[in-house]
Amino acid sequence: MRHIASLLLIASFALPALAETPSRDLELGLAKSLQAVRENRLDVALNEVDSLLKLNPNFKLAQLVRGDLLLARSKPIGDFGAAPNAPRDRVQDLREEANARLQRVQQQQPIAVPKYLWQLSPKQRYAVVVDTSKSTLYLYENVKGEPRYVADFYISVGKKGSDKAIEGDQKTPLGVYFVNQHLTKDKLTDFYGSGAYPISYPNEWDKRLGRNGHGIWLHGTPSDTYSRPPLASNGCVVLNNDDLTHLGSHIQVGVTPVIITRKMDWMADDDLSERDALLKSIEQWRNDWSSRDTESYLSHYAKDFSTGSVTLPAFAQQKRLVNSGKTWIKVKLSDLSVFPYPNQPDMVVVNFEQDYESNNLSNRMHKRQYWMKRDGRWQIVYEGAA
């Protein structure tokens, strides 16, 4: 049983005080138990695991540790998951869960802001950032425009990892998405647990890259399962049911961004200056449009710009035509949000409310643009209604 310690990545713990979530106690309990194993205090380890199983008997990893601790009292055992006839792949899955959870426990509560949250709109009360390599979902609150850490949760992602490209590849997509639906428990089979939040994969960028597949959800676990291994789903992000419910209470359908990255990056000083440069470009774009300086306005669009099937030449022609018929244009932007794109350097997703008025037409819309920095200049590569 002592081997468990050496088989798992146990550094010495100074169990940090992370934000309280429904699952935090169980994860800490598990870490304490394994820590006790490492110190060869098997009675303490068993007590700890027993008490956390009282909280949730469907915590399979804890059951496995309990099995080892009990069996160790009966006979010497040599490996983690020493059950006779244990299917090796399931033991391996649980071992990976143990590693992921121990690493999570060792993490300090983040004080920095994820790089992906350059700007939240006042409407976006919360933002979700998923780090697939750390099996962790972070929840941030928008406090007067500043993202503030609220909680993080253990999650499972696709069996084959991340960076989804094609239907059926069992991977979780990486990118900037939005929750676009809430499916309640009564509409779902038990498999999805306490509910589901479909997200907007494939987004405009995915489609442009020819990525397909659909049905990527944040969802819960079956009633007999507390948590699933780190790599378990067909591409969805899976949380335990308590956590999903807790997270769900913060989600605004159609509003809350879900940014999925393979490796969390944190905001640095140059992000701030980049953000300012981008915001200036957006303002310049708005201003050029409002002042009916069509060629300056069009210069903000990249050569490879497209919106749906319309590419730059057709788009430019259309805009020249429309703008020539205007005697005045007013464009106001509000609720602006900006999210740098994971895995795609120098690209950001910009969303805003656009209030357009002119001598012969007025409208209001949600607009989404993808801006890319090319040769030191921010340019629009996609634009469309959101």
Place this chain on the structure above:
Amino acid sequence: MDLTAGLSSEHLHAMNKIKKVSRIAALCAFLTVSFAAQADDIQDANKLFKQGLHAQAMEKVNTVLAGKPKDAQARFLKGLIQTEQGNTNEAIATFTGLTEDYPELPEPYNNLAVIYAGQGQYEKAKVALEMAIRTHPTYATAHENLGDIYAKMASQAYDRALQLEKSNTGTQTKLALIRELFGDNPKSARTGKTTVVAAAEPAVIVPPAAAVKKPEPAVTTKPEAAVADPAAEVVKAIQAWAAAWSAKDSKKYLSFYAKEFKTPDGLSRSAWETQRKQRIAAPKSIKVEVRDTKVKLVDATHATISFRQSYRASHLNSQSSKLLDMVKTDGQWQIAAEHSGK
């Protein structure tokens, strides 16, 4: 896991000092000599018990107990007979009584543990064995039994961790009650029916009420009940849809999509249909199976159905979950929208 068949002389010796029970009477249980009528009766009862004549043995024991209601030997034998007769609760009461009156005797604890283990109450069994060991730290049987209990508890935990089938027969066999009564002839002493109380893996850990979920109010579908069971009609439509897909009959397949079906990715209906036709034509073979269907009726002409879909084609296998909005048009259930998840 061994059921202690008799009170050991060593333990009785310790007890005699306190309880002033005649040492000879106690030892009589193990020796085939008898010095007193009382001992005779116990010896007879033992013999009867070994022969499987439980009723007669019980009669003798009761005779002894009528004269000496506190007699440890007689009560111990009574507990054994009750165990053998399957009167588990009475046996538990008898052995528990002995642990209360003679807390320094480890055997009643041990036998209690065996009975609890037989009921799958491993926690209680463990506590009883710990008591036996506390009174007699060198009591080997209790140590062995405790090892078995831990193995059994471990096996239960593993089952829960790994969803093992009932595979650990090894531990189970070892936990079978071995009945060697009064130790002189183990083979003949074993009763024919080997009362294995260690049965069918009852769960030790009772899930808290919150975790025990009521079965989902899924609409069960009776295949033949064609009349006026809209849920069954929906399931039937989906099965026909899957069958048309599997048959690569794209015309029929597309006929299951309602006019108002929301095509994905903003495609026009005709572009989507062309795409579907191409995708259905491409693989050599397709096999689509639908299971775990669950229908929820919204009203007479609207429903949702969720199910697990397994799609096997020459180039791709996939499992997914689907949630479809269904609408009934001209008597035919059709797909109005599709939401799927993984």
